Amino acid sequence: MMKDLRDFLEALSGNEKEYLVSGASVSPDKEITRIVYFLQHRNENPAIRFDKVDGSSMPLVTNLLGSRGRLALALGCEEADLDRTYRTREKNRILPILVGSGSIQEVEVNGAEIDITRLPVVTHNQGDAGPYITAGMMTVKDPDTGIRNTGIYRLMVKDGRHTGIHLAETGHAYMIFRKYIERKQDMPVAITIGAHPALYLGSLSLAPFGVDEFEVMGGLLSQPLELVKCRTVDLEVPANGEICLEGHISWNLRETEGPVGEWQSVYSQQHSYPVLTIDHMSTRKDPIYMDVCSGAAEHLLMGGLPKLSRIFESVRQGCSGVKDVYMPLGGFCRNLCYVSMKKNLEGEPATAAAAVFAADFFVRHVVVVDEDVDIHSDTEVLQALHLNMVPGRCFIMPYAKGDPTDPTSREGVVAKIGIDATRPVGKKLDRINWKEGFDQVDLGKIFPEKECGRMT
Structure with missing residues (x-):
């Protein structure tokens, strides 16, 4: 070590x-x-x-x-x-x-x-x-x-x-x-x-x-x-x-x-x-x-990692279906949180979002997705949002405790939103699996002049 x-x-x-x-x-x-x-x-x-x-x-x-x-x-x-x-x-x-x-x-x-x-x-x-x-x-x-x-x-x-x-x-x-x-x-x-x-x-x-x-x-x-x-x-x-x-x-x-x-x-x-x-x-x-x-x-990643630890532990206590949480750089590793979960009942994503807000007052936006979505990929999260999000199912907190230095803060009070980007319970989308066969692609063989290696 x-x-x-x-x-x-x-x-x-x-x-x-x-x-x-x-x-x-x-x-x-x-x-x-x-x-x-x-x-x-x-x-x-x-x-x-x-x-x-x-x-x-x-x-x-x-x-x-x-x-x-x-x-x-x-x-x-x-x-x-x-x-x-x-x-x-x-x-x-x-x-x-x-x-x-x-x-x-x-x-x-x-x-x-x-x-x-x-x-x-x-x-x-x-x-x-x-x-x-x-x-x-x-x-x-x-x-x-x-x-x-x-x-x-x-x-x-x-x-x-x-x-x-x-x-x-x-x-x-x-x-x-x-x-x-x-x-x-x-x-x-x-x-x-x-x-x-x-x-x-x-x-x-x-x-x-x-x-x-x-x-x-x-x-x-x-x-x-x-x-x-x-x-x-x-x-x-x-x-x-x-x-x-x-x-x-x-x-x-x-x-x-x-x-x-x-x-x-x-x-x-x-x-x-x-x-x-x-x-x-x-x-x-x-x-x-x-x-x-x-x-x-x-600066953002250092402070974000401990926050992820606390948010995960807190959210799991009330939402056992939660699989993982992540805060991307684009949200300063503070303001935006992605949550992946196995949803058994409608309404659980709102419960998960509320638990995130309770765990860390810096968070203003939560996006909840199904467990098969890679929350470390902004692309996959945004695709889930556009495929599944219905505005009427968003969970809105118009007056909540926030970071006083937040540009949207008014005397420490901010508005927050939890977005349900999960599929309806029991519904599956027949989506193309574009990762299928990745293990068979050897770019080193196709482009020998480049040190590309095998895709994983």
């Missing part, structure tokens, strides 16, 4: 479809994001390493998890088994272990010597207020229970030692932060930048409040996560990470944060958010900085 970011990059090495390395000088001011977006526009989503980023001596990697294939690689499974593997391992948590030393603490910097502006922090979009650290896993500790919580929170770099931090009021870190506010105490934090990609998927888990995400990460790795004690705060971080920032979030100091490009490809507005101060920084001897481009495939 791969143990860190470097092992993951080594596994990708040599596959230009999945991993590109550039030795050309690039600017962190929007150029890196522009390259990622350009490739994505061409339906290419490789992980990219930039070895020469202006203003920094560190290489940068981005779009590591920009495809479901690389998500599967991070978990050591086949792409077809990705969703099931994540669901299973997320529940089978493994306790972390504390080790005496780790590569993340090979080089240490304190106090006034700290300068995070020397990191290759990226300004992603034209309208962003400045450079943002977007791949920082922040660990905090509940002052009442001592249980850790780890999640990814965007950090707006203000100067060499200070950032703004976006703490959503519905997030677990903010629930813990409120306890520090009540005590009038700053909240100690430790932020890991760059690690095994499975750790990022664990930090995005939607496990209940009070679950230590380090245990989820161990489950995803299928082995205990190795941790080291921080130097200046009573916290732990992954021993094999690249960069660690230790510091505190002020309980009473707030400053303007934003605007910034969000996952929906629209800008959020300015808000007053807490200020984070960095008191200690440690790195490997030759650290690799990790970045996530806001709204690009990686």
